[in-house]
Amino acid sequence: MNKKWLKTAAPLLVLALGFGAVKFLGAAKPEPEKKEEEAQRLVSLAYTEAREEAVHLAVNTQGEVRPHTEIDLTPEVSGRIVAISDSFAEGAGFEPGETLIQLDDANYKLAVARAEAGVAQAEVLLLQAKAAASIKRQQWLKLNPNKEPTPLQVNLPQVLEAEANLRSAQAELADAQRNLARTKIKLPFRGRVINREVGIGQYVTASTALGRVFATDRVEIRLPLTDSQLQELDLPMGFVASDKAPGPQVALSALVGSEQHQWHGRIVRTQAAVDQQTRLIYAVAEVNDPYGAGASNGVPLAVGLFVTAEAEGTRERHAVVVPRTALRSADKVYVVDEDDRLDIRTVETLSTSENRVVVASGIRNGERVVTSAVANAVDGMQVQPITQLARK
Known part of the structure; x- marks a missing residue:
């Protein structure tokens, strides 16, 4: 019976002894040293100080370039077209006084010759009438x-008639x-x-449209x-510019091809009424010689171009x-507070240009505004401010 008991209890005894040995060794093993929790790495941000300044706000708007003078070209006389200048083609330019179209002038030359003959005849009749009156x-x-004789007795009416006929003949000649x-x-x-x-x-008449042209001395x-x-x-x-009260200057810019170009003009007048559909008031800016001296590096301010306008x-x-790089999502600015924590502010902007933003509220003078890119910005996060950027 003892042998049978030992045969049954032996495996359990071995298992118990093994478990005890493991517990003993585990308890005897020294505890690992606790490492100090590493400090979280801070995000480095470049900043500049906001400054209160005396500013002139820029007014930004947009518009389409239109010719100051644009007309339908029509003839004043009838006739068959016998010649057309190369300058009278779509897109071509022409000079003042240049003949664009030549009509057949044979009949008009004949009319001039007849009128000249009529003038000569009227001059002879006037001389005869004056001679007769003198006699x-x-x-x-x-x-x-x-x-003293009466006018009729000295042929004065005949002289006046001859003079009138001469004036009529001269008018016909002209x-x-x-x-x-x-x-x-x-x-x-x-x-x-x-x-x-x-x-x-x-063959064209006085009502025939020959084409459409515009002047290039100025555009609006x-x-x-x-x-x-x-x-x-x-x-x-209802403003109208004058020598004593010139309108404000305006800078016009547009992307032509792959380059940004800028032209300079001046506001010359404003409408005297509010547009009923848009409830806006329209001002008209003019640029002189847009295809010549007023061009931007040889690029003209072409009619039909859509431009952005900025007037101070x-x-x-x-x-x-603050710098333009400080503005995010149109109305957000990141500020580093006194505890070097990120403060995400909503600001009201008065004016935005390529280089700066004028802020009405939301930032105070001297506060540090972030100008570098920030990934996953969180309000209140700890940051590391770095070298202050120079303001331009």
Whole structure:
């Protein structure tokens, strides 16, 4: 029986002894040293101090370039087109007084010759009438030395009629000469052709549209302004610029090709009424010689171009100014507080340009605003401010 008991209890005894040995060794093993918790690595952020300055706010708006003068070209006389200048083609430019279209002038030359003959005939008749009147007067005075003759007795009405006929003949000659000159279709300004509607051999009348052209001496841009923007520029409704009161300068910019270009103009007038649909007031800016001296590095301010306009206000005010890189999501600025913690602020902006932001509220003078990129920004997070950036 003892052998049977030992045979049954032996495995349990071995298991118990093994478990006890493991517990004993575990308890005897020295505890590992506790490492100090590593400090969390802080995010390094570049900053600059916000500064309160006296500023003139920029007014930003947009508009389309339009010609100052744009007309439909029509002839003043009828005739068949016998020649068209190369300058009268879509997109081509022309000079003042350049003949763009030549009409057949044979009939008009004939009319001039006939009018010249009529003038010559009227001059002869006037000379004859004056000679006859002179003879009549001498005869009258010889017979009636102490009596003044009546106008009819000395052929004065005949002289006046001859003079009137001469003036009429001269007027007809001048009209014929003008019609002859009108067979050469010209314009008094430098310009460009929008489109051409006629060709050589076509017969045209005074109502025929030959094409459409515009002058290139200056262009204008119609700029929508809010009431506050109008006040910022110190422009009244119905403003018209003069030598004593020139309008504010305006910088116009647009992307042409792959390059940004800028042109300079001036606001010359404002509308005297509020637009009923948009409730805005429109100002008109002009740029002189946009295809010549007013071009930007050879790039003209072309008609039809959509541009961004920026005009500097005349009113001076004090406001907090920060770099453009400090503004995030249109109205957020990151500020590093006195405890080097990130404070995400919502600000009200007065003006935004390429380099700076003028802030009305949300930041105080001297506060540190973050100018570097921040990934996963969290309000209140601990940060490491680094070298202060120089303000431009």
